Amino acid sequence: MTTTIINNLKKVIDNTNLTMGATRAEVEEFVKASVKSGFVAVCVFPNMVATARRITAGSKTKVAAVVSFPLGADTADVKRYEALNCIDLGADEIDMVINVAEARMGRFDAITAEVKTVKNAIGSGHILKTIIEVPLLTEDQVIGAALAAEKGGADIVKTSTGFKGLKLRATTPEDVKLLRSILKPQTGIKASGGVSTLEKSLAVLQEGATRIGTSSGNAILDAAK
């Protein structure tokens, strides 16, 4: 039973190191430990993609890179360029922040367009997660942004950056439940931002999350043992 839970958690956790100013040695250590634990992916900044790739090579752990992180306030062209650059450096997956201001203005077509631009550029061989920053949006805006991202070709809708500089509230199981109720079954949901305990992880999975973004992956596995 416990083994099943742990194996299931490994398959859905993007173990994350988005610590500003983390040294290369610290990120290397983090990626090594993540590969050893067998997480589905490590999530890192663009300037650490090549480093992470060298260590994950030959393992099952994928490299996910964040794009336009954490504010999302870039043009679609810049997001496309940065995403392609990350793929060139060895990223398997892209976690891109949408233009949150467009969502707050209700201009959901603009979000579909930017997501389409990036998805078309990286292609179907690379998973695109779109971070919609739920804590900054009203419920209507969450629904609009999530559907717009899905329409643009997002493989996974991700709840939040968890960026400490914005003092965002944590992602809740209710956030995931809402997204699950509106998205197509084949569209994944990544719960991230304040998902740092086993209890919380199981709660978001219960509501339909298909990935968890956390910097506490190993602590969550330990708690399940």
Next chain:
Amino acid sequence: MIDASIGGTPAATEAETLKFFESIHLDKHKFAAVMVEPSYVKWAADYLHSRGQKLVTVISYPLGAMTTVAKVFQAEQALADGADEIDIAMDLSAFRSGDYQQVLDDLRTVRRTAGDRVVKAIPYTALLTDQESIKAAGLILDAGIKFLKTNPGYGNVTTPHHIAVIKKHFKDDLKVMASGGVRTYEDAMAMIDQGADRVATSSVVAILDGSIKR
């Protein structure tokens, strides 16, 4: 000598941004620059330029963790869209890893991209020791950047001491903008007393009102 930014409203809408522009009375005041995020440069350029106001935007902001080529692409687009100045966040990971050549190459490449425009580099003084601040400032200067912006905000607070350390060492060779936690007229004056050449703030109205009351 103020770089004015909206602050306080993450992912500000166009309406919120316009309201901010109106609140700082560009008909009465000219600022060193008004800061907008990259996705708003094209939209804001005409409004600001037609009022004789320069516009600054931010590169690899606020975490400094983009690759050099992506920073260059982002800067080229911002300049083409109408940015007059760019503020670039230093690669703090490379700095802390002791990879000073990477820090230098990265800043120098973006400096060249910007041609004759003002470029300010952000070393995150709130996260550095005095010695590290001087080291980072030296790299910024070596990269051909003559203006240092202490911090990106987002909880990174600049103190007058940060300004003093850098200005004492580099004097007029390196201009310094105090940025991060400058909220009042007193805050601004404390920075200027230590030699700050500019201050960045989202509390423009409070600071201007403070100056009038004196």
